[in-house]
Amino acid sequence: MKLKFFIVLMFCTGLFSCKKEFLEEKPSKSLLVPTTFADMQALLDNYRIMNFQAPGLTMLATDEVILGDATWSALSTAPQRNSYVWAADLAEGATIFEWNNPYMAIFYANVVLDGLDNMSDADKDSPEWKKLRGAALFFRGSGFFYLSQLFCEQYDDKANANLGIPLPLHPDVNRRYGRGTLQETFDRILMDLNEAYTLLPEKEVSKIRPTSLATAAMLARINLTMGNYNEAGELANSCISKYDGLIDYNVLNPSSFNPFEETLPNGNAEVLLYMASVSYAFQGASTTTVDPNLYALYEEIDTRKKIFFTTNTAGLINSRNYGGISLPEVYLISAECYARNNALSESMVMLHRLREKRYIKNSIAQQTVLSRDEALRLIFIERRKELSCNSRSMRWYDLKRLNKEQLYETTLKRYVNGQVHELLPNDRRYVYPIPDQEIIRHQHVQNQR
């Protein structure tokens, strides 16, 4: 009988013998719930999310590339074809990664910011915490900026009346944000990036991680877009004063497979932050050629003519510029801001500092100008030449920005299948439509095209 009692007892006690830890084991070892600094860093180092915010479609919509009729017809997706001819229905229902990619990076940034907020006070005092917060704020602010340049009107004195973009500030995906005004969008962009600027270190181990220098460059670009020339100039100058990494193109080998050192993990001294654009078939297509008008801007003594461009067997000109947020743009911002403030000689000094690294040694002298307008025109040409045809390209931003000044406005023209397409300055089609997927699920006001 004792044995029987023992058996029954054994069965009953067995019910309570299971420990809680047994169920706490992770289902997969590679799964993590982000809580530590290392986890946050790993999320921010997912560069294929964080550093893929720059737009790719815009290059098709500017005067940098030319597609033949057949190439245009054969483009695999509607957004590419329609960008080229500025069609009103841009996406034909397809996904627009220029919208999705920055928002995905913003979501990651918000997850990190929220995780950092939940840390202990002791952790919050550490330099690691500051650096991570700075990096997350940088990616969020820059994401909002890239979005605003495609899906909003150009920033100007009507920013309080124009529509902005949704500004999610929390990782909870169930919250919904309206479009707000363009002013609110730019206020948030500046708030995020200004704080990031104070938190980030000057140097990092990889070009995918934001630094205070990259933030200064980004802030300079944004202030230039907003017409805050004093702020933009100061930021640009402070950046240059801390780091002068311009490469002398005379040392590069134009016949090399790739004249530039790989940016990743930590090459190409001119790049302040690696930032890639959405990739499309047209970028690699052999029949996509550089606009001859752009190519003609480069003189024979300009080393960039051979370094940036190659011709293929069919005589077509392809581009092989490098990408990212880079130092040359900062020089150009500085030069422009001097010129805007009528400091013409400082402007030309700054422009020459860049040009002397681009032209065959001792082949050019510093330019002299008689007017602000003359200076600006030189700078705008240099911007086209230096920042062409890739994710560094500022052409779309410059077209939008400069069309607001009658002196510098541009009308774009396309000839496709015998038809002429025209994009007048300040046309409504300078604002991309918000993709169907967003509009349908979140009743925003659509941009009229």
Add this chain to the structure above:
Amino acid sequence: MLCLSIAVIKLNAQGALTGQVFSKQTKDPLRGATIKVHETNQTLIADSNGKFKLILSNGDYRLSIINIGYLKKDILVNIPYEGLLLIPLLNDTTLLDEVTISTGYQKISKERLTGSVVRVDNSLIERRVSTNILNRLEDVVPGVVFNRSGLSSRKSPMSIRGQSTLFGNTDPLIILNNFPYDGDINNINPNDVEDITILKDASAASIWGARAGNGVVVITTKQGSNIGGPKVNFSSRVTIGEKPDLLSSQIMGSSDYIETEKRLFALNFYRSTELSAARAPLSPVVELLIAKRDGLIDPRTADEQIEGMKLLDVREHYLKYLYRLPFNLQQSLNVMGGNQSGKYYLSAGWDKNLETLRANDFNRVTLTANNSYLFLNKRLELSANVNFNQNNNVVQNLGSANITLSSLGAIYPYAQLVDDSGNSLPIANNYRLSYVRSAEQKGLLDWAYKPLDEIRYADNTTNYRELRGDFGLSYKVIDGLRAKILYQYIYGNSIGRNNRSQETFFTRNLINTYSIINANGSVTRPIPLGGILDQTDITSNSHQLRTQLSYDKQIGKSHYISFLSGYEFKDGETQSRSFRIYGYDDMHATGQLVDYQKNHVSQVTPTTTTLRIPYMDIMGSLTDRFVSYFANGAYTFDSQYNAYASIRLDQSNIFGVNTNQKGIPLWSTGLAWNIDRAGFFKVREINALKLRFSYGYNGNVDRSLSAYTTAQYYAGSTVSTGLPYATIQNPPNPNLRWERVSVMNTGIDFSLFNSRLSGSFDYYIKRGKDLLGATPFPPSTGITSFRGNYAHTKGKGVDISLQSINVKSILNWQTNFIFSYSKDIVTSYELIAANANYLEQGINGGFPLVGKPLYAIYSYKWAGLDPLNGDPMGYLADNISKSYAQMQTLTPVDKLIFNGTSRPLYYGAVRNTVSFKNISLSANISYRLGYYFRKSSISYGGNQGLGGHSDYELRWKNAGDELKTFVPSIPASNNARRDIFYAYSEILVDKGDHIRLQDVNLSYDLDSKLSKFGIKGVKLFVYIDNIGLIWKANDFDIDPDFQGIPPVRTYSFGINLNL
């Protein structure tokens, strides 16, 4: 049950015994029953009243009573015997009596069941021939359907009573003897299976709790028997199939293809490819057109060659060189037996499948030893089962899937695999042949892609071994109380080995892509010469332990109670590792070092592309843990009223502990009334009648979700940064819960007219609660879709099963009829998606819509073709329109046409079995009704429909064609929206209803003729599967379930030998 009172009166040495034999069900006397007295060897026959009279000396006697159609009965009598000895016999075809049902936890007599359960016995399992045991349930069980779209060959796509989850796991839970079996179903040898029980409603399945939401399939393997032996059984089956009917695939033919290529060429369509730096390949026709344009070939010769290609069809080469007649061989041998103190079952099985794709095969060996012993005066039962199986899958031939022209995807239809003298031919793949030739001349490896040589050089096998050990102790503590411990260990190891030697295109191509030709003509190869070996090792270990106490007791005359409780846990771990070796030398098993960190220059596009050598070393570690507590109890009063209740709590490591703690136990309850046992019930025509009712909850699990933000961690060695990084897998969801399914089931089981007609009828209502749903999110949230407990569904249905013995004499004719009706409606789903989502994904259950079935077909209203240019026309706000963009963005979802469900509402089968003497013939006809399908058709895309659907031939060409065809014309310019409108318009949707002659089985029993050779039984059979459609409702003249290539007809021959 029946009075068998024995009065013990001592009189003289001899006495008379009078008895009466009658049917237990009908109470009819059984005339002609044979009564045999073993001790005296007397035999006599009962009279017309079923009565008999015997004169015997005093003492104990054993009588055997035999009557055809009834189970043999042995009884002991003591003479003298006063009064009439009543001998009831059981009908041997009775469905309801004396059958026990295994739930995996316990065996319950079917009389006491309150739930909806179907048992498939051994003869029905053996009627079909298949490698996969679950396939044998198709068209024989009401409520079970095998879905037929997008499924692989050996995985089971079965669903029980529709689908009660949206995006969770849809597989039914498989129980192998006592424990859930998560392994590959192909590891079970169908010849070892004794029976299969399908638990359909909550009362039957909820004992399995959180994983029973999709129903439960309990597979019971053969065990020894306590009476005699050894019994030996040998069976062998050979199956031969036809080749797939590739020529029926609806693809643009060579002539149309070439004409389209010519038109595109004239439009400069190929210019970009021709000039591409990547040297993208072009088809032979385009190459000829280029040569003709450039004056490199005589124009007339070029035209002649092109015309010649119009007569070629690559599918003929596929059939001849890629396919063969499939041949499957299945052999098994088993021995079983035992005595009062133990029993055993030993078996060996061997399968060899030569698949229809040449050079691919599947081999399986299974070995089983089941033993059990009784100790301590039969109070303690010890059982030990060991099962080992090994299967080996060789995949050398990927069929036509890998034969592509990379820039366009699909291969041109006039491709040829061999030349006239039988030599393997190269086809352009990845690069233009001119480039490939020049690269070879510069010193690179042969770069030609010859599809047939690839099959020859391939060496790709997956080897799987599984060892399963079961150990059980069962101890009778006191009368009725039993304590049980069951333990199972499974070790599984799978090794996938793909050795691509330097002869294979994959390896030559990779080596060449990275090769650098130096100025002096030498070649540097960052990827060394030799093969490339990819190997994947997956090892899993799983322990499952269950302890349970059960109490079964008949108390007094009219109370029977049964109670069971216990707990179980599972700890499963899977470790995986895959790696790649470059420069592999198979003879010496050596590899070579490569530089993963360096950026190498691409041989093809050196100016634009740098490459890293693919690093393929990956490790993974998965843990799967469950802890469960369960209890159930049943009470039966007076053998006619049954009540049942069960409860179960599951916890696992999937969601994180907090979520589990919030979990609620799943329960069920049921009632049953055996009306035929009631005192007042005196209908002679009704042999058995039972009413059942049950209600309760099952659950379901989605293993991919967590309540926390989870991220997947990557080492970073493969990316350019070299830094570790993490990707967010799922956004935080603090409200995550288990999915629950409530099921209400009412049923009747009956047996009429001397059991000539029997069957069951079940009606059920299912409600899915807190189902996990993926919802499209606005991309501004950072994600495009999100999973949470969003959805609720409601389903109802009917399962009917009838068995009728139509003729019963020397000729027997039996009909089995099964019918199921199953309808699901989404009752709550918060968010509404774009109408494109419903059109494109509704058919696959991707986007639930409230008030509609989960699997639904929607379409655009069709207004015919434009008589002017053959454009398809639809409606925009009730007006005929061609504004496709507006139709697609502005048509509200409720203005789309809802055609109906894409899964059959009604389905079932009729199986007729006719047997004459030793010959038996049966045929199964299955039907599926009340559903819709969408026909595929031409989509013109950016290349005028090149290589698309053969509807191209029927397209609108001239005014007036709109009266004859619905296929739009080639559009003037690319128009994605126009293609989408046509593809999802109502004109392409039709009824899927059809009736199919599924299979026929003819068998012959030789038993009586061979008994003198010591052979107890021999059965020979022929079985033909997938015979064909008998009727279909659609006007397109296509098989709605197999729009691509229909399943091949197979012929099986088998022998079953009992010794």
